[in-house]
Amino acid sequence: MGNNQRQHVFIIGSKGLGNYGGYETFVDKLTECHQNNPKIKYHIACKENGSGYMDETKLCDVKQINERQFEYHHADCFKIHIPEKIGAAQAIYYDLAALRWCIAFIKRYHIRHSIIYILACRIGPFMHKYVDQVHKLGGKVFVNPDGHEWMRAKWSKPVRWYWKESEKSMVKRSDLLICDSISIEKYIKKEYGKFNPKTTFIAYGADIKPSILQDGNSKFTGWLNNKELRPRGYYLLVGRFVPENNFETIIREFMKSGSKKDLAIITTKNDAFLNELDKNLKFSKDPRIKFVGTVYDQELLKKIRENAYAYIHGHSVGGTNPSLLEALSSTKLNLLLNVNFNKEVGQDAALYWDKDEGNLSELINNVELMNNNEIEKFGEKAKQRIKDAYSWQLIADKYEEVFGVK
Structure with missing residues (x-):
C-alpha cells in the first residue's frame, strides 16, 4: 500500500515501547495487535536518553534502521534526544521535539489525513501553533488527557498551575479526546463544556493469560x-x-x-x-x-x-x-x-x-x-x-x- 492508501498514526508521549509504564505498555500492545493490519502504519516517538530511555536491544524481532530509528511490530520507531540539563522541562521538550519530527515527516512524504495522537497534556501552551500546521497538512490531532496530573502532590503550586493550564489548552485545541476512563470523560465534559470538546471512551487494556512461570520456577x-x-x-x-x-x-x-x-x-x-x-x-x-x-x-x-x-x-x-x-x-x-x-x-x-x-x-x-x-x-x-x-x-x-x- 502507498503512503496515502493507509492511515498513518503518529504517537507522542510514551517513553518508548515495552518499558515498565502505562503508556509504554499501551503502545507495545496496540502495535502488536495491529502489526498485521495493512491499513495502518504507526510511527512511535521514543526517548533516546534520560530516565526511562528506549533500549530496543531488550525487545525481540527488532529491525534496526539506523542509530535513531528501528522497526518493531511493523511500527516505525524514532528516537528523540533530550538535553539533560533542563530538569523538569524534559517531558515538555520531548513532546515538542517529537511533534516537530512528525510534522517534518508528514511534509517530506506528502502524507494526507495523518493522525497525531498525543498521550498526556504537557504541551498545551504550544498547541495552537502546531495544530494549525497539522490541519494545513490535512491531518488531525488526538489527545489522551490521562489522569489529573495537576492534582499530584509531588508538584509545587506553580507546576500544578502549569499542568492545569496545559490541560485546558490541549482540550480546547484537539480534534478528539480519547479518555481511558468514563470518570475522566465526564470530568472533561463538565470542566471544559464551554469548548464543546469531542470525546470518546476507550479503556486501557490487560490480559488474563497466567504467568509462563511454574510454581517451582x-x-x-x-x-x-x-x-x-x-x-x-x-x-x-x-x-x-x-x-x-x-x-x-x-x-x-x-x-x-x-x-x-x-x-x-x-x-x-x-x-x-x-x-x-x-x-x-x-x-x-x-x-x-x-x-x-x-x-x-x-x-x-x-x-x-x-x-x-x-x-x-x-x-x-x-x-x-x-x-x-x-x-x-x-x-x-x-x-x-x-x-x-x-x-x-x-x-x-x-x-x-x-x-x-x-x-x-x-x-x-x-x-x-x-x-x-x-x-x-x-x-x-x-x-x-x-x-x-x-x-x-x-x-x-x-x-x-x-x-x-x-
Whole structure:
C-alpha cells in the first residue's frame, strides 16, 4: 500500500515501547495487535536518553534502521534526544521535539489525513501553533488527557498551575479526546463544556493469560526466598512511591490489623518519602512490612500477583490504572480504595475501603476469615471483568474504529 492508501498514526508521549509504564505498555500492545493490519502504519516517538530511555536491544524481532530509528511490530520507531540539563522541562521538550519530527515527516512524504495522537497534556501552551500546521497538512490531532496530573502532590503550586493550564489548552485545541476512563470523560465534559470538546471512551487494556512461570520456577522461588515471603502469605501493593497512592494509610492500617501475613510493597525508590513515612509510622519495627524493590520482569511480576493473598490498591488520582487491571487479571482478592476511578473498573469483582481510621484494617481482618470458595468466586469475577471490558484485543479493535481502519 502507498503512503496515502493507509492511515498513518503518529504517537507522542510514551517513553518508548515495552518499558515498565502505562503508556509504554499501551503502545507495545496496540502495535502488536495491529502489526498485521495493512491499513495502518504507526510511527512511535521514543526517548533516546534520560530516565526511562528506549533500549530496543531488550525487545525481540527488532529491525534496526539506523542509530535513531528501528522497526518493531511493523511500527516505525524514532528516537528523540533530550538535553539533560533542563530538569523538569524534559517531558515538555520531548513532546515538542517529537511533534516537530512528525510534522517534518508528514511534509517530506506528502502524507494526507495523518493522525497525531498525543498521550498526556504537557504541551498545551504550544498547541495552537502546531495544530494549525497539522490541519494545513490535512491531518488531525488526538489527545489522551490521562489522569489529573495537576492534582499530584509531588508538584509545587506553580507546576500544578502549569499542568492545569496545559490541560485546558490541549482540550480546547484537539480534534478528539480519547479518555481511558468514563470518570475522566465526564470530568472533561463538565470542566471544559464551554469548548464543546469531542470525546470518546476507550479503556486501557490487560490480559488474563497466567504467568509462563511454574510454581517451582527458580526465578520465582528465588525471589520469594530472597524477600522472606511465602506463596499466599503476603498482601501485595504495586505502584509509584508517591503520596496520592496512599501508602501511608495502607501501611498504618495494615499495622493495626491482626494479620499474620506480610505486606509486600513493590515500588520505585524515594528515600526522602520512605524516611518521612517511617518517622510517622515506625513501620521498620513491624517485620510484616516489606519494601521489596522493583520488579521489571513482567512474567515474574504476574507470578507474584497470582500468589498474593490479596492486592491492595490505593491510587486516588488518574484514570484506568494499569496496575489495577493487572491485579484484577491475576489476583483473586482485590481491596480497592473507594473512588470513582477504581469502582468503575472493579465493580462487584473487588472489595472497597476508605481512608477513615480502622476501615481498611477491619477489611483486612474480615478477608482473612473468608473460605477458599468465596475467594475463588472473587477471582473468577475479576478475570471475567477484564475479559468483558479490558482485553487488549477489544481495546485495539476500538482504536481501529477511531482511526478509521476497521
